[in-house]
Amino acid sequence: EVILTQSPDTLSLSPGETATLSCRASQSISAGFLAWYQQRPGQSPRLLIYGASTRASGVPKRFSGRGSGTDFTLTISSLEPEDIAVYYCQQYGGSPLYTFGQGTKLDIK
Amino acid sequence: QVQLVQSGGEVKKPGASVKVSCKTSGYRFSSYGINWVRQAPGQRLEWMGWSSGYNGKPKYAEKFQDRVIMTTDTSTTTVYMDLRNLTSADTAVYYCARELAVADYFSMDVWGQGTTVTVS
Numbered sequence: 001e002v003i004l005t006q007s008p009d010t011l012s013l014s015p016g017e018t019a020t021l022s023c024r025a026s027q028s029i030s031a032g033f034l035a036w037y038q039q040r041p042g043q044s045p046r047l048l049i050y051g052a053s054t055r056a057s058g059v060p061k062r063f064s065g066r067g068s069g070t071d072f073t074l075t076i077s078s079l080e081p082e083d084i085a086v087y088y089c090q091q092y093g094g095s096p097l098y099t100f101g102q103g104t105k106l107d108i109k
Numbered sequence: 110q111v112q113l114v115q116s117g118g119e120v121k122k123p124g125a126s127v128k129v130s131c132k133t134s135g136y137r138f139s140s141y142g143i144n145w146v147r148q149a150p151g152q153r154l155e156w157m158g159w160s161s162g163y164n165g166k167p168k169y170a171e172k173f174q175d176r177v178i179m180t181t182d183t184s185t186t187t188v189y190m191d192l193r194n195l196t197s198a199d200t201a202v203y204y205c206a207r208e209l210a211v212a213d214y215f216s217m218d219v220w221g222q223g224t225t226v227t228v229s
Contacts, residue, residue, distance in 0.1 A: 030213070033213075044222055045206075047209070047218045051212075051214040093215075096170040097170070100153050
């Protein structure tokens, strides 16, 4: 099983700042198999990034992803109050087929 | 637009079964698989299994292999997840999510609203 570990657990920033979220895999994975989701309070997860760096339909350009091998990053620039959420990384492959990180909670001061 | 609408919340006794439905609309059903993912209180998202939109063939996570059944009704484009022998550890929000499988990229691009299952 591929274990995904996200850091930090919680991030508190001010509007306009840049958030950098990390996702580390327990073994090397294909970048194509790495995705990021946003889950706002009381809502279902929303796909932000797939293939490590491709924004999903309708996702603002403020959201960007990069990485390869075992280390992946989600960057959110010009933070807005609506970005308050928990962010999850997800990988595909192996058994179980999909696994998720434990999440990073983003607070806006 | 693409929508996944799930059935309402359930309260079950330990040892019982629960069946959650996921009604899909707005896209060609046969072209996409449907995943089931659950989220227990304070826990990370957990993948339970997948149903093919093409032929209904399921693929289950080993953890749930012995007590989950995923079925498909192509006439109503509805997918069902049946979980048996419930325990308190199965208390969670259950989501269905459409699989986006494009050019070797695998993710879940549309999610249902979630179904809360409480075992008590």
